[in-house]
Amino acid sequence: MSTKRTDSNSYTIIFSVIMVVVVGSLLAFFANFTKDLRVKNDQVKAQIDILSAIGVESDRSNATEMFTQYIKQQKVIAGTEVSDDEKAYLIDVKKEMDGAKKGNVQRLPLFVAEKDGKTLYILPVRGNGLWDAIWGYIAINDDLKTINGVYFDHKAETPGLGANITESFFTDDFKGEYLYDASGNFKGIEISKSNGDPNNEDKTDNQVDAISGATITGNGVGAMINSGIRAYLPYFETLKK
Amino acid sequence: MELLEIFLKSIFIDNMVFATFLGMCSYLAVSKKVTTAVGLGAAVIFVMLVTVPLNYLLDQYILRPGALAWMGEDYAEYDLSFLTFILFIATIATMVQLVEMIVEKFAPALYNSLGIFLPLIAVNCAILGGSLFMQQKEFNNITEATVYGVGSGIGWFLAILAIGAIREKIRYSNVPPAFRGLGMTFILTGLMAIGFMSFGGMLTGGDEAPTKEVVENVTPAETVEVNEVATDSTALETVTDSLTQTVQQ
Amino acid sequence: MANTNVEKEPLFSKKNLGLVKDPLTDNNPVTVQVLGICSALAITAELKASVIMALSVVFVLGVGNVLVSLLRNAIPSSIRIIVQLVVVAALVIIVDLTLKAYMPDLAKKLSVFIGLIITNCIIMGRFEAFALGNGPWKSFLDGIGNAAGYGLILIIVGFFRELLGSGKLFGFPVFGDPVEKTGLYATGYENNGFMLLAPMALITLGLIIGFQRSRNKNLIETH
Numbered sequence: 001m002s003t004k005r006t007d008s009n010s011y012t013i014i015f016s017v018i019m020v021v022v023v024g025s026l027l028a029f030f031a032n033f034t035k036d037l038r039v040k041n042d043q044v045k046a047q048i049d050i051l052s053a054i055g056v057e058s059d060r061s062n063a064t065e066m067f068t069q070y071i072k073q074q075k076v077i078a079g080t081e082v083s084d085d086e087k088a089y090l091i092d093v094k095k096e097m098d099g100a101k102k103g104n105v106q107r108l109p110l111f112v113a114e115k116d117g118k119t120l121y122i123l124p125v126r127g128n129g130l131w132d133a134i135w136g137y138i139a140i141n142d143d144l145k146t147i148n149g150v151y152f153d154h155k156a157e158t159p160g161l162g163a164n165i166t167e168s169f170f171t172d173d174f175k176g177e178y179l180y181d182a183s184g185n186f187k188g189i190e191i192s193k194s195n196g197d198p199n200n201e202d203k204t205d206n207q208v209d210a211i212s213g214a215t216i217t218g219n220g221v222g223a224m225i226n227s228g229i230r231a232y233l234p235y236f237e238t239l240k241k
Numbered sequence: 242m243e244l245l246e247i248f249l250k251s252i253f254i255d256n257m258v259f260a261t262f263l264g265m266c267s268y269l270a271v272s273k274k275v276t277t278a279v280g281l282g283a284a285v286i287f288v289m290l291v292t293v294p295l296n297y298l299l300d301q302y303i304l305r306p307g308a309l310a311w312m313g314e315d316y317a318e319y320d321l322s323f324l325t326f327i328l329f330i331a332t333i334a335t336m337v338q339l340v341e342m343i344v345e346k347f348a349p350a351l352y353n354s355l356g357i358f359l360p361l362i363a364v365n366c367a368i369l370g371g372s373l374f375m376q377q378k379e380f381n382n383i384t385e386a387t388v389y390g391v392g393s394g395i396g397w398f399l400a401i402l403a404i405g406a407i408r409e410k411i412r413y414s415n416v417p418p419a420f421r422g423l424g425m426t427f428i429l430t431g432l433m434a435i436g437f438m439s440f441g442g443m444l445t446g447g448d449e450a451p452t453k454e455v456v457e458n459v460t461p462a463e464t465v466e467v468n469e470v471a472t473d474s475t476a477l478e479t480v481t482d483s484l485t486q487t488v489q490q
Numbered sequence: 491m492a493n494t495n496v497e498k499e500p501l502f503s504k505k506n507l508g509l510v511k512d513p514l515t516d517n518n519p520v521t522v523q524v525l526g527i528c529s530a531l532a533i534t535a536e537l538k539a540s541v542i543m544a545l546s547v548v549f550v551l552g553v554g555n556v557l558v559s560l561l562r563n564a565i566p567s568s569i570r571i572i573v574q575l576v577v578v579a580a581l582v583i584i585v586d587l588t589l590k591a592y593m594p595d596l597a598k599k600l601s602v603f604i605g606l607i608i609t610n611c612i613i614m615g616r617f618e619a620f621a622l623g624n625g626p627w628k629s630f631l632d633g634i635g636n637a638a639g640y641g642l643i644l645i646i647v648g649f650f651r652e653l654l655g656s657g658k659l660f661g662f663p664v665f666g667d668p669v670e671k672t673g674l675y676a677t678g679y680e681n682n683g684f685m686l687l688a689p690m691a692l693i694t695l696g697l698i699i700g701f702q703r704s705r706n707k708n709l710i711e712t713h
Contacts, residue, residue, distance in 0.1 A: 007566060007567060007568070011566060012566040012568055012569055015564070015565070015566055015569075015573075016569060019573065019576060023327070023576055023580045024324075026580065027323060027324065027327070027580060027583055027584075028323075030323075030583075030584055030587055031323035031583075031587060034587045034588065034590065034591035037591035037592070038587070038590045038591050038594075041590070041591070041594035042594075045594065045595075094379075098381070130441060131254075131441070158687065159535060159655070159656075159683065159686035159687065160655070160656070160681070160683030160686055161683065259688070259689070260688055261532055261688075262527065262531040262532050262688070262691070262692075263606070265527040265531075266524065266525055266526065266527060266611040269524050269527070270524060323583060323587060324583075325605070326579045326582055326583050326586070326605050326608055327576060327579040327580060327583060330575050330579050330608050330609070331572065331575065331576070331579075334571060334572055334575055335572075363571065363575075365609065366606050366609040366610070368609075369605070369606060369608060369609045370602065370606055370609075373602040373605050373606065374602060377601065377602060417700070418703075418704075418707075418710050419699075419700045419701070419703040419704035419710060420696070420699075420700040420703075421710060423521070423524060423696075423699050424696045424697075424699040424700040424703065425696070426696075427692050427693065427695050427696030427699060428692070428693050428696035428697070430689075430692045431689040431690065431691075431692035431693035431696065432689070432693075434688055434689035434692060435687075435689045438687070438688075438689070
């Protein structure tokens with residue numbers, strides 16, 4: 001009887017061993033086969049995101065080329081030390097933030113771009129929206145006082161409300177906004193629901209019009225920008241000199 | 242504080258059934274009566290309590306890139322994360338089997354009430370989902386992962402308990418024939434999910450904007466109050482800040 | 491109908507075709523057998539994600555059913571469930587890696603839900619109920635049919651949610667531009683953003699079930 005044969009312990013063990021070996025090697029082969037593509041996909045995505053902060057549209061086919069064309073320098077700021085690092089765009093901001101909480105020195109990546117003859121500084125930011133993480137890149141003009149452009153993305157904000165932070169009608173409002181108040185102190189940006197400036201004509205009010213129905217996501221965006229940029233202020237001070 | 246937040250969040254905000262639709266099969270099949278619903282719900286909490294921390298350890302020390310560093314420098318570069326699914330599901334299936342045997346041997350009373358549900362659980366998406374979401378959320382330590390697992394289990398328990406009770410009651414209502422049973426259960430679950438969405442604002446520190454307006458608008462005669470409000474709002478901000486930081490992990 | 495295999499049963503006999511056709515309508519795994527709802531509804535806010543999810547399940551269940559059917563006399567009965575889980579998990583990992591390599595943006599959107607195909611009750615259900623007792627060809631048809639029945643529901647739900655929720659299909663605007671107020675929006679039509687939220691997936695599915703049962707009275711439950 002064949003059922004008898006398949007019920008014995010030794011058969012079961014041999015069967016499991018063969019299964020583990022076959023399945024394991026098959027998957028290992030497949031994982032290796034796709035590894036390069038997967039790693040490259042992540043890298044290219046980071047490049048596309050950084051470029052969109054300075055208003056350069058790219059897609060997966062030309063992102064790497066555009067990235068080398070626009071991004072002239074990649075720096076890593078660790079405490080008071082600043083070094084060049086071509087892999088700075090691969091730094092995991094979340095990991096660095098967690099590390100900083102444990103007392104490690106947070107490595108801050110900074111990308112120096114050149115567009116239309118102007119120097120732009122791009123820095124990554126990360127924070128929390130209503131449901132989960134939000135992140136993005138902020139491009140700052142070479143006066144180090146005004147925003148040139150922003151890029152936001154989110155993990156799970158409400159579709160149609162908080163998820164609209166990725167849309168251009170929201171991100172365009174940030175262009176040209178002052179980060180400092182009239183007396184020259186850093187003030188950041190507030191996502192405001194009641195600034196009486198829905199078309200965002202006043203660039204010196206440190207306020208951007210919020211998306212209605214997305215108060216908490218908006219607050220999260222504001223907090224993320226301010227704490228994100230604040231970390232770079234000491235370095236910006238050295239640049240100004 | 243952080244643990245409490247993870248706990249409440251996993252029960253109410255990221256509820257397994259209402260936010261991510263996990264474990265729907267058994268949720269629909271076993272919710273006709275409250276008593277069976279309670280049995281299955283309790284079994285889910287129990288298995289979550291065991292499998293989520295176990296899978297957390299697997300993830301930390303075997304699966305994630307660089308996790309094998311404890312075996313020596315040479316192993317640090319291996320990335321076994323492609324084996325995640327297979328290892329997680331194997332752990333779950335084994336643990337369910339093991340738990341069933343242990344419970345049967347040492348707690349026959351518990352086995353009589355939970356026993357028949359345990360085999361169902363190996364293929365309950367809520368269990369695997371709990372482990373996969375745990376991996377995605379990248380918790381700092383095993384305590385947080387355990388709290389998350391238990392919280393998710395309790396969330397699932399609440400959901401199946403509620404729908405079980407409603408289904409017992411709805412038997413006396415005149416539901417249109419085509420919607421009887423499954424159709425109505427789906428719509429009810431949808432309505433409950435809408436209700437649960439309102440928990441979303443629970444852990445965000447509230448809406449700060451109105452507080453600030455109050456501060457600006459009060460007349461000098463009420464300065465004392467202004468101070469209070471101001472302290473309140475700073476307190477609120479500190480809470481929000483600490484919350485933001487905790488959620489950032 | 492192609493009568494290729496005359497001596498035995500034709501390859502596409504009525505019975506074999508029924509294996510594919512039944513699950514699409516009267517014996518639909520989702521709306522009638524109540525299986526496999528778990529991993530699916532969260533990703534139906536967009537039609538494209540629904541289609542990819544449906545195709546993934548067709549692949550996993552089609553190939554998985556054949557593998558289990560081929561192995562059915564070799565699998566030791568004591569570790570049957572584990573072997574089946576390993577087969578599904580391996581296939582799902584292949585799907586997951588492929589999506590990550592060739593469709594990275596979509597893979598990110600589907601996140602853990604591809605992994606949750608493993609615990610999709612339809613798959614284990616078909617392995618147990620069909621593949622363990624039937625030959626590979628029949629199992630293949632049965633797998634394809636059931637996965638397609640599941641996919642059909644996903645696609646219907648995805649179609650309504652994307653159309654009513656964001657006024658698009660496969661990401662292309664159907665009703666005009668909601669910001670510029672062109673097309674249908676000029677008449678005052680608004681997208682119902684609520685359709686994109688989780689609860690509406692359940693309610694849409696409830697309505698589909700009600701619709702199907704009002705047309706086929708045999709399916710009505712007596713509570």
